[in-house]
Amino acid sequence: MPTDTPQPHFVLVRPQMGENIGAAARAMWNFGLDRMQIVAPRDGWPNPNAVAMASGAGRLLDEAQLAEDLPEALADCTYVFATTARPRELTKPVFSPEGAMKKAAQLIAQGEKVAVLFGPERSGLENDDVARANAIITVPVNPEFASLNLAQCVLLVGYEWRRQTQTVAEETFELGKSEWATGQEIEALVRHYEERLTDAGYFFPPEKAPGMKTVFRNLWSRMTLTRADVQMLHGIMRQMVRWKEHGED
Structure with a gap:
């Protein structure tokens, strides 16, 4: 069963390779996220290649919700972010991953259901997909090489979610087996x-x-x-x- 921790749903839209789905599950679980939805995976579902790549996060794949299309996946969502690196001719608020997860945490605390869309590896989300979102998440990457692997994008957003919902010390000391001298x-x-x-x-x-x-x-x-x-x-x-x-x- 998924954990009881309030969190956004990560929706993989038409993912192509099972390995990337598995890597995305592993990235999610690194940051305590376990609500995955998979929309129309190219190679069908379940996919043994995804399980092999998940490396300890196979439970997320077992519990992932499968949807035939995006409207089905978003049927009960109240706020949706779409991740994209390309400019879109759509009027929407654009967030950094940090800003998006800050807003997501606020919305979820108010009882809303938030989803984050991640597009196919080769081309990313289509405009029709982005049009269904309330806002866009864009990572400040090199404009000459803006494409991110699916799992990389999931990892970035998952990390920012963790930062917004957990106290993260900027610096700590590992004392090993000793103590500070008096x-x-x-x-x-x-x-x-x-x-x-x-x-x-x-x-x-x-x-x-x-x-x-x-x-x-x-x-x-x-x-x-x-x-x-x-x-x-x-x-x-x-x-x-x-x-x-x-x-x-």
Whole structure:
């Protein structure tokens, strides 16, 4: 059964190759989308090539709704987007994928049923298809090579849907098996280095030593260190001191 998550329906209009239908299903499931409709697929349905390409998203293909034509597929939809890279002589609002999915999220939250149309691989949607849509989605691609693969287009729109409906952190840190070092641990590390460098005569001449130590401490404050980092740096300094004490050059 499809998930209960409110979402737009992705409608593949007259898709040609089973492999592309399967790749589109995989792209949808990457972003938690599982409402697929297939309109008049060229090679019939079901298609074993689609299943092979879906790679873990076969459930979407099993649950996909098959329609003979576009009016049937859109019978219960209240707002429809059509994806196209070509200029159309039709008066309609034109959205970026981001803007379209923002509007889709608003409409779905209000209880409306939203569909996104994706055209055949070779030629895209026909004007008659686009005329049934309320708005157009256009990706800002290279105008000299504007054609997108079906799955690529599905992936782009699916990604923008995910961005509009999920909190996506712009940057995170993977700490692995360590934790951030505390101020006390970093202070001990700085003292360790200052003491050993003082012994080595690094802070010279004496009248400049306070300023050099301030700059040195400021260097450490700009670093983001984990406990594992601190332990490693302590170990490096201890080994360097042992190496020197053994008379190594």
